[in-house]
Each structure stands twice: as structure tokens, then as C-alpha cells.
Amino acid sequence: MDSLGKARQLGQRLASGGEGEIFALRGRADVIVKWYYPEVLEKRGELLHRKVEAMRELRDSQTTQDVCWPLIRVFDHQHRWIGFAMYRAQGVKMGCLAHTLLYARHFPNLDRRQIVGYLLRYIEIVQQLHRAGICIGDYNLNNVFCVPRSDSVTLIDCDSYQLRVGGTFYPCPVGSPDMTPKEHQGKAFRDIVRTPRSEAFSLAIVLFKCLMLGRHPYDIVGGGDPVRNLRRGNFAYGRGQRSVPQGDWYALWQALPNEVQEHFITTFIDGADNPGQRTTLSQWHEALTAYREQLESGECRRELIVASGKVGGRAQSVR
Amino acid sequence: MATYRLNRDSDLIDNPSPRCACMLVLDTSASMFGEPMRELNAGVQSFIAAIQEDDMAACSVELGVITAGGHVTEQLPFTTAMNISQCRQFTASGMTPLGEAMELALDRLDARTAAYRQAGVAYYQPWLVVISDGVPTDAWERVAARSRALAQQRKTVVIPVGVEEADLEALSAFSSRPAKRLDGLKFREFFQWLSASMSRVSASASTTEQVRLPPTDSWDSI
Numbered sequence: 209m210d211s212l213g214k215a216r217q218l219g220q221r222l223a224s225g226g227e228g229e230i231f232a233l234r235g236r237a238d239v240i241v242k243w244y245y246p247e248v249l250e251k252r253g254e255l256l257h258r259k260v261e262a263m264r265e266l267r268d269s270q271t272t273q274d275v276c277w278p279l280i281r282v283f284d285h286q287h288r289w290i291g292f293a294m295y296r297a298q299g300v301k302m303g304c305l306a307h308t309l310l311y312a313r314h315f316p317n318l319d320r321r322q323i324v325g326y327l328l329r330y331i332e333i334v335q336q337l338h339r340a341g342i343c344i345g346d347y348n349l350n351n352v353f354c355v356p357r358s359d360s361v362t363l364i365d366c367d368s369y370q371l372r373v374g375g376t377f378y379p380c381p382v383g384s385p386d387m388t389p390k391e392h393q394g395k396a397f398r399d400i401v402r403t404p405r406s407e408a409f410s411l412a413i414v415l416f417k418c419l420m421l422g423r424h425p426y427d428i429v430g431g432g433d434p435v436r437n438l439r440r441g442n443f444a445y446g447r448g449q450r451s452v453p454q455g456d457w458y459a460l461w462q463a464l465p466n467e468v469q470e471h472f473i474t475t476f477i478d479g480a481d482n483p484g485q486r487t488t489l490s491q492w493h494e495a496l497t498a499y500r501e502q503l504e505s506g507e508c509r510r511e512l513i514v515a516s517g518k519v520g521g522r523a524q525s526v527r
Numbered sequence: 528m529a530t531y532r533l534n535r536d537s538d539l540i541d542n543p544s545p546r547c548a549c550m551l552v553l554d555t556s557a558s559m560f561g562e563p564m565r566e567l568n569a570g571v572q573s574f575i576a577a578i579q580e581d582d583m584a585a586c587s588v589e590l591g592v593i594t595a596g597g598h599v600t601e602q603l604p605f606t607t608a609m610n611i612s613q614c615r616q617f618t619a620s621g622m623t624p625l626g627e628a629m630e631l632a633l634d635r636l637d638a639r640t641a642a643y644r645q646a647g648v649a650y651y652q653p654w655l656v657v658i659s660d661g662v663p664t665d666a667w668e669r670v671a672a673r674s675r676a677l678a679q680q681r682k683t684v685v686i687p688v689g690v691e692e693a694d695l696e697a698l699s700a701f702s703s704r705p706a707k708r709l710d711g712l713k714f715r716e717f718f719q720w721l722s723a724s725m726s727r728v729s730a731s732a733s734t735t736e737q738v739r740l741p742p743t744d745s746w747d748s749i
Contacts, residue, residue, distance in 0.1 A: 226727075226739045303583060309542050309609070310582055348732045350583075384733030386649075422543030429647035435735045444647075453647030455540035 209283045210293070218243075225365075226382070228291060241282055242291040242367065249290065257289045262373040263366075264292075266340060274333045275363045297362040299355035302326070302414075306349055307422040311512075315356045319510040320463075321503040323418055324496050325359040331493050333363060334411060338489070343370040343402035345380025347387040347410035349417060370402045377401075385435045386424065387413050390480055393439055405483035412475045412487060415496075419468070420460050421512065425476050427453050441480030446473035465508060467495050538607050539642060544586040545649035545734050547725060548605060548639050550632045554659035554690075555596030556623040563660060563690060563712055564619045570714030571614060577722035578608040584722070585609040587651075587729035591635055595628035595659075597621020605639050625659055626667030629674060629701065632657075636683065649734045653683050656721065658709075660690035662697055671700040678703040681737075688717065707747040716746035 209215050218241060219232030228244035244256060260278045271277045278292035304314040305326070311318050330352060334344060344363075351365040370380040381398040389409035392400045400406075416425045426437035428444045428451040437443075444452045445461045446469060452458045461469070471487040479486035487495075502508040553567065571592070578584045585608045592603040597620045603611070636653050643650045655674065677683040678701075687698035687706035698706035709717060723741045731738050 224741075307543065307586065309586055313582075350730055350732075384731060385735050386733050420543075424543075424545075424649060427543070427647050427649055430644060431647070433734055434649050451647065453540075 209285065209287070210280055215285075232296075233293065238296055239293050240276075240296045241293045242278075243282070244291050249288075253289065256367070258376075259371075259378045260292050260367055262371065262376065262378060263369075266342070266371065266373060268340075271337070271340070274336070274361070275366050278367060292367070297353040297364045299353035299360065299362065301350045302330075302352035302354055302418065303349040305354055306417045306420075311421065315354075318356075318512065319503075320419075320508070320512060321500060321510050322359070324500045324503060326354045326361055327415055327418055328493060328496050328500065329359050329361040330414070331411070331489055331496070333361060334407070335489050335493070337369070338404060338407070341372050343380065343404075343407050344410070345370045345397070345400075345402045345407075346383045347414055348384065349414060352414075386426075386438070389483065390439050390441075391483060393435065403483070404488070405486055408486045408488055408492075409475065409479060409483070411489065411492070412472065412479075415492065416472055416476075419464060420457065423453065423457050423460075425472065429453055438480065441477050443473065443476035443480075445469070447477070463509060465499055465502060468499055471495055538610065539646040539648050542586055542607065543648075544583070544729070545651060546589050546607075546643055547587050547651040547728050548589045548591065548636060548653035549721075549725060550591040550593065550605075550636055550653070550655050552625070552628050552632050552655065552657040553592065553594045553617065554623050554625060554657075554661065555594040555617045555619050556661060556664075557596070557620050558623075558661055559596070559619040559690075561619075564617065566712040566714040567658070568616045570718040571617075573715055574718035574722050575608065575611055575614055577719065578725055579611070581722075581726045581729070584726045584729040588725045589639070591632070591639075593628050593632050593635075595623055595625045597624075599624050599628045599631055601631065601635070605635065622664040623659065623661050624665040625657070625663035626665040626670050629657065629667065629670045633670065633673060633677070651728050651731075651734050652681060654686065654725075655683050656686045656688065657698065657701060658688045658690060659698060660693050662694040667697065668700070671697075674701040675703060686721075707743060710746055710748035713746040720746055 217234040219234045221229055221231055223230040227248050228242055231241045231243060233239045233241055263278050267277050276294040276297050278294055280293040282291045282293055284290050300314045304310045346368050353362045353364060368380050368382050371378050379398045380402060383397040385393060387410045389406045392406055413425055424434050425443055426434040428437055428442060431437050431442060431451060444450060475486045503510050578588050588608045589605045590608055591605040594600050594602055594617050632655055640650060674685055678685040685702035687701050689695045689698050689706050689708045695706045695708060720741055720743060728738050
């Protein structure tokens with residue numbers, strides 16, 4: 209039922225995640241419903257409800273357009289709050305773009321200019337949220353939707369965002385260590401206060417994974433898991449290129465302009481320990497804008513395929 | 528006939544997805560003959576099909592299959608799901624050398640995770656699923672302790688499943704979690720759950736944290 213008590217019928221279940229399930233809404237192809245699991249509602253339904261209400265207060269035309277913001281309360285037949293309705297994001301998960309073997313299937317004719325275009329748009333949306341005092345917290349490429357053959361980007365799963373409304377602080381209670389800076393490792397996510405510096409670190413990992421077609425910056429040969437490498441600032445590219453994973457990854461890295469490389473090196477080596485050293489969102493925006501100009505003028509290569517023709521080229525031949 | 532593609536080493540080089548190794552150890556002894564074997568085969572087929580439908584899981588999940596029926600056979604060396612073209616049907620015969628099968632499974636998992644580290648490929652906690660309808664007919668206590676230790680250290684997720692008259696106590700010795708009994712022959716429901724779990728693991732951005740798994744009530748009996 210919607211907030212006016214009008215009964216609505218749910219359609220097909222579209223996805224199920226850790227906290228709840230997403231359903232289509234019959235008769236409205238552009239709207240979807242998030243329905244929290246009963247056990248989640250039982251445990252912290254009240255807090256979730258308050259947070260989603262606070263988010264509804266914060267909405268403006270921009271957040272509802274670029275972010276799948278909670279718009280309408282949803283109740284069960286006993287008038288208990290069970291979730292919310294929002295607009296449905298168009299496009300394909302960024303996780304399918306940032307992948308050597310998947311991008312060709314989902315993003316035909318993808319080139320570097322398009323990737324940089326999506327990333328610039330993505331940075332702009334995050335900057336817009338930051339201006340409203342909102343932090344993403346749980347960075348995940350599967351929560352970013354990109355529309356093939358356009359530069360349209362939409363963020364989903366935003367009920368986890370960190371925000372402050374009317375003096376109340378709502379933490380981002382979820383996250384993943386692989387995307388979390390060192391100063392926040394080993395703590396419960398609900399106890400962390402995300403900052404522009406912590407956000408800049410996680411965002412840099414998203415940028416790296418897209419420009420490097422799926423490689424995590426802290427994947428290294430013979431090292432520990434990415435989280436251990438992250439805690440140590442063990443970034444294989446750039447200074448000395450030690451322990452770069454086998455394959456054409458270093459060639460992909462070399463295709464990036466020096467300025468972009470320098471931002472990654474500073475953020476992932478010096479910035480691992482020192483949040484003040486991390487490239488800020490506006491610096492990233494500036495560097496990627498310059499890169500896009502270089503791609504458009506032909507100064508940098510647009511093709512994803514690198515010298516040996518393996519990475520990128522292979523994708524065509526796999527299923 | 529086996530029609531697997533060779534387990535290409537280039538896969539660890541070209542595919543940047545973090546891996547989730549999933550080893551199935553299947554009891555294919557004579558007592559599984561008939562309906563149970565048919566259902567088990569159908570379950571494995573549906574598992575592979577479901578994983579292949581999910582892009583992220585197809586790039587992440589590496590499946591291995593070892594059977595224990597008369598003797599121990601490595602039916603499928605670890606292969607990324609997207610590269611499995613067809614799966615052979617297993618047949619039931621002989622005793623249940625489950626101890627030897629588990630020993631081989633643990634050795635293969637060790638070797639695979641070492642290969643991941645060497646290639647700089649991140650990986651989720653590997654999964655080891657063991658399904659049996661009886662009791663191991665060889666020495667199994669030592670390998671059970673080895674398997675259980677890995678589960679306790681959270682180095683491997685070990686899922687023991689008992690079918691019909693299986694000895695749940697013996698199966699439970701392989702893991703830190705108690706073995707579950709399959710409700711009737713709900714192999715398909717079990718493998719649906721397994722593929723949903725694999726999808727959830729491979730969708731997670733985290734290689735070090737536990738993932739919340741779907742409920743098991745579609746296939747286990749209380």
C-alpha cells in the first residue's frame with residue numbers, strides 16, 4: 209500500500225540483496241519498490257524508517273534525477289512500514305563496464321573517451337551529494353548504472369548513505385573493506401564517520417577499476433589480499449612497477465596520461481596513510497576533463513586495446 | 528563424454544574478477560543408484576546453468592568436481608564457470624572413499640589459491656561442498672580434522688550435506704558447521720541455493736568479509 213492507503217500490486221522480484229528485495233510495481237514500469245526483509249525490519253526497522261523519512265525531506269530535483277532516492281513510503285496490509293518506492297535506474301552496472309571480459313557484451317564499441325565521460329558524470333553526482341552533506345560510504349561498482357552509448361549515470365542503493373538532517377546523524381552502516389581507506393579498517397561500519405578524504409580514497413578505487421578494466425589497485429603478485437595491501441599502501445604501479453599482476457595490466461596503466469597516473473600513485477601510496485595527500489574530487493574532475501580533451505584531440509588513444517592487442521581484443525572472442 | 532575446455536591458465540591473467548573456488552565432492556557410490564543419481568546430476572546441471580546466467584558469478588566462480596564412487600575421480604579440474612561448455616553425467620557404483628576424495632579436494636583447493644596469489648588475483652573464501660548418502664568407507668578422521676580446522680580458521684567454507692540415511696555425525700566432523708540433511712531428493716533446490724549464494728558472494732565488493740547467505744529452508748529438513 210502507498211502512503212495514501214491505496215493498495216498497489218507488486219510485480220516481479222528484480223533483485224535480492226543483504227537487507228531486502230527489489231520489486232517492480234505493476235502499472236508503473238519506471239518505479240520500483242524496496243522491501244526490507246522481516247528480520248531486518250524487526251531488528252532496526254524503526255531506525256531505517258526514520259532515516260528514509262529524513263532522506264525524503266532532503267530530496268531535491270537533482271537528487272531524484274541522478275540518484276534513486278526514496279520517494280514514497282510503502283506499507284503492508286496491516287499498515288506497517290516495510291520500505292519505499294523510487295525511480296528505476298536505466299542502464300548497466302558499472303561492474304560490467306570495468307571488466308575485460310564483460311564490457312564488449314554490455315557496452316559495444318566502448319572506448320576510453322566514453323569511460324572518462326561516465327567517470328566525470330559520476331564525480332559530479334558525488335560532488336553534488338557532498339554539497340548536501342551526504343557521503344556515499346559504501347562504494348560499489350554494482351551500485352552505479354551507466355547507459356550504453358550515452359553519458360548518463362545513475363546511483364542506486366542510496367538508503368545506506370551517510371547523512372545529517374536536523375542535527376541527527378545517520379551513519380552508513382555497510383561497506384566493504386576492499387573499498388575502505390586504512391583509517392576506517394577494522395571498525396564497525398555503523399561507527400565510522402565518513403569524510404571527504406575517506407570518500408576521495410574510495411572514489412579513486414572506482415576510477416582505477418574503470419580505467420583499468422576491472423583490476424583492483426591493490427591486486428599484487430605474491431602479496432596478501434587487497435585489504436592487507438591497502439593497509440600497507442602496497443600499490444604495484446608507478447614507482448618501480450613491482451608485483452604488477454601478470455598480463456597486459458601494466459600496458460593499460462601506461463596508456464593513462466602522466467597526470468592521472470600521478471594522482472593514483474599519490475592517493476594509493478602516500479594517501480594510504482595520510483588522508484591529506486589524497487587527490488580530491490575537484491582535482492580528479494580537473495585531471496579527467498583534461499584527459500577527455502586529450503582523447504578528443506587525438507593526443508591520447510581512445511581504443512581500449514593495448515600494444516599486444518590482448519586485453520580488450522580478447523573480449524570479442526569469449527562467449 | 529567429457530567436453531570441458533582445458534582449464535586455461537590465461538584465465539587468471541585476462542580475467543580481473545576476484546575468484547570464488549567452489550569444489551563439489553559428490554558421493555556416487557552404488558547406494559546412489561537410480562533416482563538419487565538422476566536428481567543429483569540434474570542439480571549439478573542446473574547449478575552450472577544458473578551461475579552462467581549471472582555475468583559476475585560466471586567470471587568469479589571456479590567450479591571443481593570430485594566423485595567418490597568405487598574410486599576417486601577428478602571429474603572437473605577448477606574451471607571458471609564461463610568456460611564450462613558441458614558437464615558430464617555421473618554414474619553410481621562401488622563403495623564410498625570419501626576420505627580420499629576430501630583429501631584430494633583440499634589439495635586442489637590449496638594449489639588453486641596458491642595459483643591465485645601467484646597471479647595477483649584476489650579471491651573470496653573458497654567453498655567446499657560435500658554431499659553423501661552414507662558413511663565414508665575409507666579412513667576419513669584425519670582429513671576431517673584438516674577440513675574442520677580450515678573451516679574454523681575461516682579459510683574455507685565447508686558445507687556438508689547428508690542425503691536420506693547419511694551419517695550426519697561423520698559429515699559434521701568435516702566442518703565447523705553441522706551437516707544439514709537434504710529434504711528428500713531436493714538436489715535442485717539445494718543447487719539453486721548454492722548458485723544464489725555464489726551470486727551473492729561474487730556481487731560483494733569484499734574479498735575478506737562474510738556475506739549474508741540466503742535461507743536454506745527450501746532444501747533442508749529440520
